Amino acid sequence: MLQSFLLVLLGVAAAQASPGPNMFAVIETALGRGRRSALLVVAGIASGTLVWAALASLGLGAVFAAVPALLTALKFIGGAYLCYLGFRALRAVLRGGEATLRAETRAVSDLAAWRRGFFVVMTNPKALMMWLALATFLFGTGLNPGQVLLVGPVVALSATLIYGFYGVMFSTGFASRGYARFWRWIEAAFGTAFSALGITLLISGLRDIRP
Template sequence: MSEYLFILPIILSILLGSISPGPSFFIVTQTAMSKSRNDAIAIALGLGVGASFFALLACIGLYIILENVPWMYVFFKILGGFYLCFLAYKIWKSSKINDIQKIEKTKVHGLFKSFLLGLFTQLTNPKTAIVFGGIFAAFLPANVPAYSYIILCILSFLVDATWYIIVAYLMSTKKAQNTYYKYKKRISIFFSGFLGLMGIKLAFNI
């Protein structure tokens, strides 16, 4: 089993990357407070699938590809940046809904749609690609033991999805949702502003 010890620093690095606040964290948090726990969990699962996809790509040389094909990295940066700006606009637009019944109606989001939101958010984040590529390039041994790639993909999904499911549970409590409804406009403006700034920074490399 000692030949599989290299997996531990990889998974620990992925966990630390997931815990660090970023677009994924704020999208799960905002969804958990404003829509429902199930929607937030669906987003978490989408993020987990995206993480396992990047893990698979990293195993086959994602870091090398991005280093040697600069335009691909630039493309994903621009795409990811504009996507974050789009999400920021949607959250900002929702801040103008003051009627409680209208807010309740927005909870009917669709679990599959939420899953796709999480998946696309993950896949359009080039920093995630670089992080996974860098981690795997640093810790993968020259001779990778059998089934390591499968194990890494599964663990990447579990680590990412589990963390955001925990966030979804914490932020979907009645207390958190009551706080959201009380300060809805301020919270939505904060989230939209944060995502918008990150999107602009990402797309234009500021």
């Protein structure tokens, strides 16, 4: 079981460190509202991973195996959403308009900041695909539902460390000034990553429906 957990941790850490809606939410909050709000968003994301782990242990993969059309539909919806985010970012770069990654300056409560992180990770198509892959792998190695559930705290800790790093880093004045200066390069990286993820999901969906 320990070996499975270590492999999962490495894969999850790589997924969390790559651009996605979770990172987007943390950085926007850090740039505009500061470290406290950003870390509350991180706490919401970490909480959401525990829910995903519970869903995985209850047979999330089995549900989609029983109703494959549901997974296919989610691939198209998630892929289209990520492509839309990528299109917006790349369009802003090409047109020289306003950045799509905007500092969230409107004051919100601690609960609202936590809630944003929670709902972002629960509606994130990248998170869905990651947990489906994790469930398939973990059950495939012979773990039982209780052991799969224990992956949740491991993933939550990884999310706290990785997204917490982004939250702290982008809440500094240095990072804010750097983003204001190099936002086109940052937007281009986000746009490219989102588009690639979205296209990958769309292609996977097309393969599902291909006779």
